[in-house]
Amino acid sequence: MVESKVFLDPTLGWILLAAFSALWIGLGIYWGKRNKSFEDHALAGRNVGLALGTATAAATWITSNTTMLAPQFALQLGVWGMLAYSTAAFGLILFAPMAKRIRQLMPHGYTSGDFFRLRYGRVAWAIFLVFTLFYSLTWLVSMAMAGGILLEALAGIDYAWGMSVILAVCVIYTMRGGLAAVIGTDFIQSLVIIVGICVTGFAVLQNVSVSEIHANLTATKPALLDVLFPAAVMAIFNNLLFGLGEVFHNNVWWSRAFAFRDGVASKAFLMGGLVWLPIPVAAGFIALASGALGVAVPSADMVGPLVVAEVLGSAGAIAIFIVVFCSLASSIDSLLAATSDLVTEDIWRRLLHPSSSAESLKRTAQFVTLGLGVLTWLVCLPRIGTLATVLFFAGPLVGSMIWPIVTGLYWRSANTVGAVGAMLLGAGIGLYCYFSIGWYVATLIATAVSMVWTLGACGFAKGRFDWTVLKEAA
Amino acid sequence: MTFSEGFLSVLIYGSLIWCGLSALGLAAMLIRDGKSGEIW
Amino acid sequence: MLDFARFPEKHAVARARSVLAFLAILITTIAPAAAFASPPTFSPDMALASDSGQVDVQWQADGEVTLTMSETSRGTKLVYKGTDSRIFLSGLRDGDYELRLAGEDGSLSEPVVVEVRPQSLSRALFLVLIGALVTLGIVIVVLRGARHG
Known part of the structure; x- marks a missing residue:
């Protein structure tokens, strides 16, 4: 990270943070009023329509990694880096027919844990729970840490404060509004992210043409244009399978399959995948323009903001701040909701308290969300850099x-x-x-x-x- | 063998236009769902 | 979507920073003016071999530096001019690259040579083949199941 470069005035950063926080919490409380039972809270009444379904599939899959890491990938691995990243969309696209099947086979199901327990028995279920909780918690921790680090780098907001605010906001609206709040806010967040990426991309192209980018790469970074660049080529399928494993097993996606209205699930995942597909290229190509624009890049992970701030000045810095905040929130909220439902359904209800009422389950899920938030906060607070690398171990587990x-x-x-x-x-x-x-x-x-x-x-x-x-x- | 300038143009402009269209598509779908009372 | 290309090098950076801070104190307290400024030096923690064509170049210097790179049998190129102490280079092809820093007063650093040796292409293509087969298998199971289910 480049601590010395702050792109946005901290006061403006705090104002933006406060405004969006208030919006998400307000909407969470408003939408939470619809929820009466655990089914309403965990699965939004199993009646989510196509527009919200498509947007939530895409938004949840757009994380801070998509918007920040896509440029880094492009800078490190070139054209193949962006294309390899795009293959993660196939996780959603291939999950479309599976979601239909899941609804047919398990009309009363709640979680992916239910599937493992009923289909393969308790031993497989236990292994699944260990794997999925490891993956979900490390994902959650890495996202919250990334949030703190990014807000500090973008707007000079202190790491501990930025991380705490993002996490607290997501915990509050997920606790109050359940999956409905997550899906509703996802719709707004997905539109903000996509429009932000699109506008930024076209603005960069106003300053530098594709032909200049190509000429500069040929002269200074030729391997990035190489069709047979070994480092990039060999990562393609590893990346694709990582994405398939993440989507196929995780309750983030299964809970959506259960929550979508009959006939909507399969279409929503297919369209969500198609909405997501171009984003790594649209967000990533700006890194390839860094050379042609004369932007010096001290470290690969900040190339996106550096290029945007160079081209668009403070307007670009605001855009990137908002896009990053939305992509963080849209993933943290989903993970909190889906993981708390998994713990509530698979551990609390199925293992410990089989006779819980619908109302008490809803309360339990809310407390579990709070507990997950506090746990994540405690792990993130010391800012242990090597923690993010633990996430890489999840690849073989999900695969x-x-x-x-x-x-x-x-x-x-x-x-x-x-x-x-x-x-x-x-x-x-x-x-x-x-x-x-x-x-x-x-x-x-x-x-x-x-x-x-x-x-x-x-x-x-x-x-x-x-x-x-x-x-x-x- | 390298990716040509034409390929890079199609890739970049194609992705940006695709993003723009999908944003419009999402908004249109929400309006349609809203009219038929099927948002959720 | 996960991130598996970001391997933090915090320790190296922290070490480089502490060295930098130490040098800064030393210079401001002992050296009276830029006339005695020491020539820029590359950080000893810099990795000098890469199999992916990427180099994280780091250095210590007082004030502005000019970084040049010359590739075996090709000319010398200006890579960076400015006051930062770090730059990330990528997309380098197979070859040896000699890097050299020049300070504001023209003092030159000792050069370093970065060796870029890409991973084996045949192994990369073999991995692509296995990946394609596994993925194809998954697609077939899902699509056949969806049609018959």
Whole structure:
């Protein structure tokens, strides 16, 4: 980070932060009034329409990483870097038919944990819970930390304050409004982000043409235009599978599949994926323009703001501040809501208090959201830089769950031995390769190993699963 | 083998225009859902 | 969407900063004027080999510096002129790159040579092949399931 360069006056930064915070909390409280039961709170009454459904799928997938890391990827890995990042959209697109299937098979389901418990039994469920909680909590922590670091770099707001405000705002409106507030604010946030990226992109192109960018890259950074740039090429499928693993297993996406109205789920995920697809290129290409614009880049992770501030001055700094704040909020709120529902449904209700009433479950979910927020805050406060790298371990974990999930949804021969072995072997070997070879093979190998094991187990399976087991009544 | 200038143009302008259209599309869908009372 | 390209180098930066701060104090208290300014130096923590064509160049200097880079068998290029103490270079092709800093008074640093040796292309393409097969498998299971389900 470039602490010495602040793009926005801190007072203006605080005003923007306060204005958006007030807006999100106000909307959260307003939309929260609709929620009477746990079903309303966790799944927005299972009646979300197409527009909100599409926007929430896209907005949740647009994180601060998408808007900030896409330029970094472009600067480090060039054209392939942007394209490889775009492949993450396939996670949403491929989840579209799965969401339809999930709703058919589990009309009363709440979480992805319900699926693992009913489909593969308690051992697989326990492994799933460990994997998914590790992933969700590290994602949450890395996002909150990124929030604090970015607000400090962009507007000189102290790390601890910026991180605390973002987290507190998201906790308050998610607690009060549940999934409805998350989905409602996601719609506004997605529009702000997309319009912001679009306007900034065209503004950059007013100052430098594609032909100048291309000429500058050819002269000074030729490998970024190389079609066979090894560092970029080998990351493509690792990245794609990481994205598939994240979407397929996580309750952020399953809770949306349950929350969308009948007939909407599949279309919303497909369109959400299509809305997301161009964003890494639209947000990332500005990094390629840094050379042609004469912007010196001290560290790769700040290339986006540097280029925008150079071209657009303080208007650009305001735009980037708002876009970053919206992309952080749209992901933190979703993770808080989906993870608290997972803990409430899978641990509190199914393991500890099976006879809880709908009203008490809603209260429990609210307290769990608060608890998650406090936990995240405590972990983020010391600002341990190496913590963000822990998130990379999640790749093999989520990759190893892809095959148990897709075969579990479509094949009656998929079984517990297959699922448990695929998750343990895939994640174990993937993590081993992470350390012995490199991050760029970890998810790929984890997924490949779990595929071979799953296919073998299905091939040898004698029993056939009874789909009606998944229709467990709430 | 390198990515040509034409390819880069199509990629960049294509993405930006796609983003613009999807923002309009989202807004239009919300209005349509609102008219038929199907927002949620 | 996760981020797996950001490997923090906080320690290196912190070390470089403390060295810089120490030097700054030393210079302001001991050295009376720029006439005695020491020549700019590259940070000893800088990585001098890259398999991805990226170099995080860091240095210590008093005031403005000019950073030039010369590639084996090609000419010398101006890379940076200014008062920062760090610049990120990327997109470098296979080759040896000699970097040199010049201070405001014309004093020159010792040069450093950065070796860029890209990863094996055949291994990269092999990984693409495995990735494509695994992904194709997933797509087939989902799409066939969706059609028959």
